[in-house]
Amino acid sequence: MKENRRKFIKRSALGAMVGMTAFTSGSRGNVVEERRRQEEALDRILAEPVLRLDALKDPVWIETVELLRKGDNFICRVRSKAGAEGLSVSNNMQMKHLYPIFVNRIQPFFIGKDAREWEKLLEEVYVYQSNYKLQNLAFWVPLATLEFAILDLLGKLAGKSMGALLAETIYHPEIAVYQANNYRGKSAEASIDLIEKQVRETEARALKFKVGGRMSHNADFPPGRTEALIPLVRERFGPEMTIYADSNGSYTADEAIRIGKIMEEYAYDFYEEPVPFDWYEETKAVCDAVNIPVAGGEQEPSLHGFRWLIKEDALDIVQPDIFYFGGMVRSMKVAKMAALKGKPCTPHISGSGLGYLYMMHFVSAVANAGPYHEFKGFNNDIPLESPSSSLSSKGGKVTVPTGPGLGVTLDPKFVAEHRVVRG
Template sequence: MKITEIITEEYKWPRAKPITNGLHTYTDVEFALVRIRTDEGVEGIGLGSGGDIWRGVVKQLTPHLLGEDPVNVERLWARLWVPKLIGRRGLTTRAISSIDIGLWDIRAKVAGLPLYKLLGGFRDAVPTYIAGGYYEEGKGLRELAQEMEENVRMGARAIKMKVGAVPIREDVERVRVVRDAIGPDVKLLVDANCAYRWYTAVQLARRIEDYDIFWFEEPVLPDDYDGHRKLAQQTSIPIATGENEYTRYGFRDLIKHDAAAIFNADAKILGGVTEYMKVAALAQANDLDIAPHGSQDIHVHLVAAIPNGLILEYYRDTVDPMWGRIYKDTLALNADGTVSPPTVPGIGVEPDDAVLAPYRVA
């Protein structure tokens, strides 16, 4: 089997209302993918980030892949990730990630297995939390509580909310309201998206500890390893981070600094499935858990494949107005709050081209 063509597709659609996390506001949803085609008719779908740089890097890397066997993922990853020239961190590594995910989709299709089984098949359903609790215009405490109550009615056994965009006393009240809304038996996660210095993160952590917080995600900037460690030493809340970390080397450094108990590794960012599995093994060797950030469509496989896969992040229509329409099949919560990975060969994502076509931008 040989790779014959690699193309990128990018789409964009507006949200009814912008959503804001600890630092950033998002007015639109951006969706991008890589299609890797072969001479045997097997096509791999790689999920990406989009944008001029991402698209340009995929184009630049394509000549290194044409004519190659897509099953040789280690060989191709080493060919693409050459720190002196391209890769190491940033958008170039994100582009490599997209390609690598597409290669693994092909690899699993050729093997006739869903990706999670090809990678290890540790379980057939994974614990899941619904991500939300963003700041929005007109969304007060009552509306926040209603969102969380709806998540619980859907079957959620864990939910995540944003902190960091308002004064600490306001976020403490938001956390209290959410805990009251979901009750004592649903896990509550908070995510600051790097909004704090370590000492202000300590102030928030100490004031919300009584609300039984499952984790405190990205409290400080990704490169502030010491800040993560200082915070972790002064709170009982487990620290989670890593969604903006790259390759096994970045996670090695997080471990060296005792920066976090839980890694939010994102295969679309850190280097793809190939590198994700190395990060998972590194974490396992240090008795640490993986709870990936981002797209449930790829990460349901990666949580299900490994013994230290802790929980899956799950986005619903409150975050994306096209939820349930992007793919021909959409992952849904099971009655027990878990999500089961697709059982078809590959990743199991088949974009609905007819639905997406009006939103294509590149």
Template sequence: MICKRSSHQPELTMNASRRHFLAAAAAPSALRAAAPPAAELYNKLGGILKQPVLKKHLFKSPVIIESLELLRLDNQFLCRVRSSAGAEGISVAHSTMKTLWPIFFDNLQPFFLGKDARELDLILEKVFVYGFNFRFNGISLGIPLATIEFAILDMLGRLAAKPVGELIGEIHNPEVGLYMATEWREKPVEESIRLIRDAVAEYDIHALKIKIGGLMFMTADMYAEGPKGRTEAIIPLVRKTFGDSMALYADANGFYTVPEAVRVGRLLEQYKYRYFEEPVMFDHLEDIRQVAQALALPIANGEQDYSFYGFRWLLAHGGLD
């Protein structure tokens, strides 16, 4: 299981108002007729994309990237960046770095060396062109690139004596909630519930994400399907087990077709789950929109899709909440 930051407060009223706000901005089902057309939303999103992200004015002199290292201990990786003036930043890499480290060295490191870290906006735009890097779309480029970006932001934050959030925006919530993401989709209902309960107890968690659907990613058996009827049983049982005050989320990792996702989504609504993550495959944009428009439950997406195209389309067409 993984503990993740969540911007959701653990009150059950939260999503309803968030949904309401987004409904007005991005055209889901009930308000479709009143919502601005996609072209207008495209213009708005285009304007947002053009705004600079990093606050360059916080840094008066160049911060030249002199070295960019990947430090390995078994299958754990740290990234360390150093400036020519001796500033240092560190980031922790995701576990897939054990597979993706050659992309760090072949496709990314050479581009960053010698550049002024204050140009991070432009660097991140242009690194996609370097070496045809845009061809490595997905986590293959995303993980090593994010690792480098975090190390650079850490270095810049230390230089400016500010948290990273203040380098790129305003900090609205000095404290953020945590949710626990559990992952026992292949186990029978009773065993899943026991494992989820143990995990929740260990961390005194008030928000919980469970996995639903039969995505058998952990086995090479092509015919594996997972316990039959698990989804239909576990959705009400998790609510019953943890009570109304627990904030619940569900993640299908793209498993369902549109009609199945809508059917399962209605069950999630009935038991007051707060969002449904990746109900259908992450890059099937029209399918995601169909699910979003059929359900009042907010739809989450974007763990895999790093393209501006996908986000822009989904936001402009009422496919994301």
């Protein structure tokens, strides 16, 4: 494939898709002024409230915050003084290590607070007991767990879905999925057969596979797999399939650019985390050098870190993980900053629990959402009822549940089997 038409088509259409005015380069004399305007606009987004809670006229006093556990499954339950309840399921892969932070550093702060003031409370709990020193997954995963329970509570009281609490318009009542997989350690030939099997099962029209060796300083796993697999995936799925590749920070900048140039030949649609996630300058260098969109941000813990990556055009696509980044409110600010620069938001989804459901509600409210979103299969170990959605992929799309809060009901017997976690 001699030209990467998808990148040019996407970029030319993106401004219309996001419904916002992207900044464009001006003359040399206007560069300084334009950068100042961009910075002011980004800062306004960081300062603006996200949640739409006008329907809630009276305080929602938080009476209890509980973390419940059964084996390695964690449920957060919040109750108001008036008896309303919100539930969430955590990122269990992380919470089994992090629950003491929830119980000792987060839970006590919110007792007696008005849940409607969630955005102000986010700023305050960050400082409480010097929690900012824990910034990254250690702090943000437990806090996101609580936020999703709070949004479930507020959504039920307001009669709105989680997505409708985030935006006036539900932009995406259905989510088109891309099939994500990880077959590092297998040959290119073995990987492609497994990739195809998963894609056919979900009827997905997009896929993402792993390249490199994961934070491996240019080592492939096994050797030669990546360069054999890049053309093989395009050959197997044809020119119409949307194809993403994720290196998980496998490369130095020079090697990332070399691998990206191979992807260019086969019209790949984005290149995720080409270098280690905290190599900001190197990420920008790769983004400037390759002719396919560069995506990243799943490990980014800071709103101002995202501000820099967006302002400096170090990423073409932003990927906050709504668990790793501390919830939907903070992630929505990232999506809105990206929209100002004409960039899509394709959030990362971390595995286990009900992460896919929270991702769908978030994406439903994002005007500049990417065309496809991550799918790792549904968690059938958590019994729930969803009257408004089958929660299955049909024709490569999943319907976002409607109804108040999360829009699904966890089996009360399942919840009752969990026990309160003590400090």
